[in-house]
Every structure is written in structure tokens, then in C-alpha cells.
Amino acid sequence: MKITVFEKEGNTIKFVIDGISEGLMNSLRRISMVGVPTMAIEEVAFTKNSSVLYDEIIAHRLGLIPLTTDLKSYNLPNECKCGGKGCALCQVKFKLSAKGPKVVYSGDLKTSDPKVKPVYDKIPIVKLLEGQELKLTATAVLGYGREHSKWSTGLMTYYYFPKVVSGKKASELKEPKDAKGLKEYLEKVKKLENLGEIETEPVEDKFVVGFESWGQLDHKTILLKAVSNLSKRLKAFDKALK
Ligand SMILES: [Zn+2]
Incomplete structure (x- = not known):
């Protein structure tokens, strides 16, 4: 060949x-x-969302943001020692806190591991108007594109x-x-x-x-x-x- x-x-x-x-x-x-596994956001916990978009729409958008993936440091959740419960070897946490007026971009996500972060910083997530607020934590895990295209x-x-x-x-x-x-x-x-x-x-x-x-x-x-x-x-x- x-x-x-x-x-x-x-x-x-x-x-x-x-x-x-x-x-x-x-x-x-x-x-x-x-x-081939890649990292993507799988869970989002909202503490505040007074934007015009529902939690589910924002969570869906966050899931589709491509994240730089480090295959050597992370396990697939079902192959991890924690048995899939979630630990530092199979999860990366993100925090997002934003106040309007502003457009919230992928680059506003603060990662717990600098090796796993959005590939592009300028992917718009939601536009916040004066007085609107968004606060959340998100969890990214490895997964396969055959399960969901966000992991392709x-x-x-x-x-x-x-x-x-x-x-x-x-x-x-x-x-x-x-x-x-x-x-x-x-x-x-x-x-x-x-x-x-x-x-x-x-x-x-x-x-x-x-x-x-x-x-x-x-x-x-x-x-x-x-x-x-x-x-x-x-x-x-x-x-x-x-
Ligand atoms: Zn684990």
C-alpha cells in the first residue's frame, strides 16, 4: 500500500x-x-440563565463546540477505573459566567485542563442583553461519533x-x-x-x-x-x- x-x-x-x-x-x-474518540460537553448544570434561550438550546450548542482532545490523559467513561461515575481521569470541567450586554462566545468557557479547550474561540453561544446573565458548569467526556455526531x-x-x-x-x-x-x-x-x-x-x-x-x-x-x-x-x- x-x-x-x-x-x-x-x-x-x-x-x-x-x-x-x-x-x-x-x-x-x-x-x-x-x-475515534474525541472530547465534547455531555452535561451542563445551570445556576443562572436569564437569556432568551432555553437551557436545553444552550446545552445543545455547548455540546457541538469542538474541544481539543488529549487521548493520552483521558479514559472513555465506561473504560475508566471509576466505573463511569466520573473522575479526573475521564472528565473535564468548564465554567462559564457572563453578564450582558455581550455576545457569549466559546472562548468564554474556562477549562479545568488547558489541554482541553474550544478549538475556536469565536463560536457564538448566545447574545445577552443589558441585565441578562448566564452562569453554568459543564462536563466534557470522551465519546464516539457513532453515538452522537458531536463526537465525530x-x-x-x-x-x-x-x-x-x-x-x-x-x-x-x-x-x-x-x-x-x-x-x-x-x-x-x-x-x-x-x-x-x-x-x-x-x-x-x-x-x-x-x-x-x-x-x-x-x-x-x-x-x-x-x-x-x-x-x-x-x-x-x-x-x-x-
Ligand atoms: Zn473516571
Whole structure:
């Protein structure tokens, strides 16, 4: 198997995987998005809320804020020594206290662990008018995107690598051997194909993959963890089968 990264921009990475079946490619896609844990707010206790929004709406908004995730220091609640009751090894606490007039942003959340904080500071939560107040504590835990999309790591898509087979401009397109030129090649193929100037065929075991992460974890961590989780699940399947 060969992986060639040909584009990296902000939270998005693009690469070509050569030598992988579609079944495995799709498993990798699914497990990367929803089978790698991330941190998200799961419980909110309000002590004051005189804003125009109900507690439930604010709690829902808080849950969707991506949090930087430290997989080495935290356990999933059901795998923790505390048995899921909640402790410093499986929970991060946040405090929020704000008085209007102001817009409350994700950056106003004060964390108990500087390694776990909102990825972006400028996500609006609620607008407070003069005299309105919001006071709460929130608890974040690790979870999987397959349980709730707030824990998903990002969005991965893929398509078959196109092989140019015919057309009057086919001779102009030479498949690059390395990352340099791949981006340009793929853009040119798409453009000429849309214009009807070339025809392509999908290469069966080669895919062009795009992955945009929501920022809780970096791409490398997500992909390595996805591969190890997929392998763990296959081993469990094998054992159950035996
Ligand atoms: Zn615990």
C-alpha cells in the first residue's frame, strides 16, 4: 500500500491511497469519522440563565463546540477505573459566567485542563442583553461519533483514482509519479472530463481521499487511531467467530 499526501491546508488533508480494496477504504472512512474518540460537553448544570434561550438550546450548542482532545490523559467513561461515575481521569470541567450586554462566545468557557479547550474561540453561544446573565458548569467526556455526531472527528470522502483512457487531449495528461503535480493533474482531469475532451476509467484499488477534521485531533492521530481501532474490532470479531 502506498499513501501520497498531495495537499494540506488548514484542517484539510488530501491524499491518494494505492493498493486498498473499496471495502477496506470505506471501513477506514467510517472508523476515522465516528470510531475515534474525541472530547465534547455531555452535561451542563445551570445556576443562572436569564437569556432568551432555553437551557436545553444552550446545552445543545455547548455540546457541538469542538474541544481539543488529549487521548493520552483521558479514559472513555465506561473504560475508566471509576466505573463511569466520573473522575479526573475521564472528565473535564468548564465554567462559564457572563453578564450582558455581550455576545457569549466559546472562548468564554474556562477549562479545568488547558489541554482541553474550544478549538475556536469565536463560536457564538448566545447574545445577552443589558441585565441578562448566564452562569453554568459543564462536563466534557470522551465519546464516539457513532453515538452522537458531536463526537465525530471530521468528514472523509473519497473517489476512485481516474485513469485517462481516451480522448483528443488524453496525450496531454501524464500521471505524476509523486505528490508534486498530483493536485494539478487531478484538477485538470476533472476539468477536461467535464468538457468531454477525455474519458477516464476508475482504478479499482486506488482512491483519492479528502479529510477535513473539526480540529479536536490532528489527521495523523485520527488515522493511526482509526487503523488500530479497526484492527482491534477485527480481532474481536475473529475471537467471537472461533
Ligand atoms: Zn473516571
